[in-house]
Amino acid sequence: MMRIPFSYIWRSLWARRLTTALTVGGVALVVFVFAGVLMLARGLEATLVETGSPDNVIVLRRSATSELSSQVDRGTADVLEAESGVARGMEGRPLLSREVVLVIDLYKKKSNALGNVSIRGVSARAMELRRGVHIVQGQPFQFGTHEVVVGKSIASQFKGVTLGAQLAFGGDRWTVVGIADAGGTAFDSEIWGDVDQFMQAFGRPVYSSLSFRLANPGGFDQLKTRLQADPRMQYVELKHERDYYQEQSKTLATFIRTLGIVVTTIFSFGAMIGAMITMYAAVANRTVEVGTLRALGFRRRSVLGAFLIESVVLALVGGALGVALAAFLSFARISVVNFQSFSEIGFGFALSPGIVRSALIFAVVMGVIGGFLPAVRAARLNIVNALRAS
């Protein structure tokens, strides 16, 4: 079977530039929104999942959905510190951080509205435990003082959070002595200080959570089974940090995805109809051409293929344009409240090869569906009638 040369298809598109451009534009807009939504959901997940280290474990009260609703007492922390499954750091000290997580309100720079900010009280081993967190300006806070270190997202988005500034919360004043870069993770949206100081200031007798490094990275299941048999550990639950943070992103990411996919599905109808209109017009305008092609000996199937490919090319160009537009979104960052932690989390749009692939597949599907019926019409034209058409 003879195939219709690709240059024919290409030139047909070029001959009707304005119509082609309008259709490509429609597809591009749809793909742009589609890719943008996926990038946003992916960015949120990446931010939260990256926050957890693969060999760290978080301890929460059983059935607590976040650190905010969890309570862990001192006794549990003491038991864990003596546990052999917890990694040892310098001087043989256990790599375990006793933490308290609370939420305070600060004014945002842009809107001047109050925003929720997580504050995390940590123990001395916290920085060693979270290797991704570095102080980029100033210095670490001193334990036993009212000094705090703020994440770079907080420093850039909230008013009055600069080196040397005083923050008022918990009935006291706290001096910002450092700004930390946590590599785009959720810790960038937190304020860190001494856990004992925070607990005293807020009159809180118990911790929110404990985090520790596994002595043996593969030994999580074993350790969990052993600890779960310990009567002193009955009321707590151990989770891989990664799993915990994945759960934290679930509601918001699912919401963004559901909303985005509903909207883009509706949009894609619009774009498909646009492609269909263009292709029907292409078929109608080229009736004589199609007749000629058939008279030259091209089969119906070749004609069908040629029109279908034309439509797919149209959609692919639109898709590529849409993805390219969406790639610019990588420079934008947004900040919303994650209701699971009830505090602001800053994250960006993350483009991944998977998203590019889905977006292009989405475009091709639109092209195939939009082009199929017109292509069938072209293929079914009767040679004699087509040649006679004016």
Next chain:
Amino acid sequence: MKLLRLVFKNLFRHRLRTALTMLGIATAVMAFGLIRTIVGAWNAGVTGAAANRMITRHRVSLIFPIPLPYRSEIVRVPGVTGVSWANWFGGVYGDPNDFKNFWPRFAVDPETYFDLYPEFQLPPDQLAAFKKERNACVIGRKLAQQHGFKLGDVITMEGDIYAGRWQWVVRGIYTGRDPSTDETQMFFQFAYLFEQVRQREPGRPVDAGFYVLRVGSPDALARVASAVDSQFVNSRAPTKTESEKEFQQSFVQMSSAIITSLQVISVVIVAIILLVLANTIVMSVRERTREYAVLKTLGFSGRQLAGFVLGEALVISLSGGVLGLLLTFPIVKGFAKALPTFFPVINVAPITMALGIGAALLAGLAAAAIPANRVVRMPIVIGLRTVG
């Protein structure tokens, strides 16, 4: 009149194309309506806020409780005509990954709470039953519908903020007075929470989550706010008092980035309508170039011809817009079903309908502008010579 007939005749020349274009516009208008409705639903709490209610919460953050004894001091502030309090309970019901299983649960003071929220309408016998029984609860009509809860049913869930297993008996189902009233909440006795926590976690204090204040007149809001807050300014739990509207607004503010992106998307939709429509009009005009030249020869003015093009575009965009509006209602319903608890109150507002039609009309005008201009300026000879 004759001109109008010509417009209609032209529309029916390419029936399939006209129908497809209308459908394209209809889907876009529908998406526009859906997005506007979602943004509206986000603001439902603000719209539903009563003008004479205020919320007093901990100044540092809503997550911190405030002492119970504050109540007697707040009551004494001049201008305050009623005080109640509530606690956010949280809790995990069934599979936590199913959105349906999350709804707001509050521990409230049964004696005063429903008095302050007249929009939650509860039959008097049910209210009496709720007050009498320690582990009774009252749920919203929509919530009862979604889960098939009936009076006398037992609701069991796992606590997260407050540990252990919790059980309540449904003793009342409230209905909303206004369309903007949230009918998905659940209330139970504060005393039940207090006693249970004391038993389960001895030594853990249970305070009020926030106070709800009623003031005599909306003019008193600012004065009452500063009077209440100044009373506790130097205490262990300083407060922040604001109108219910501002309080709800702060929740909307938390998701402002998402709302902004939705608004951007709704502008993109208008652009898509424009592209689909412009494509069709450009095509029609190109095909009929010779005809327009003939009409000009017959003595039709350029303006009349532009009217044809414009009329065609407007008829298509308007019918597409109306169809889209009609489709908006079922799609909003479907969306509300897919994410039941995200938006307790979701209604298509009249302004949304007007804007949808307006966007379609605007797109119709814009799409016709360039082709109409081309027709007006086209010299007859060139038009006649064109091969379509």
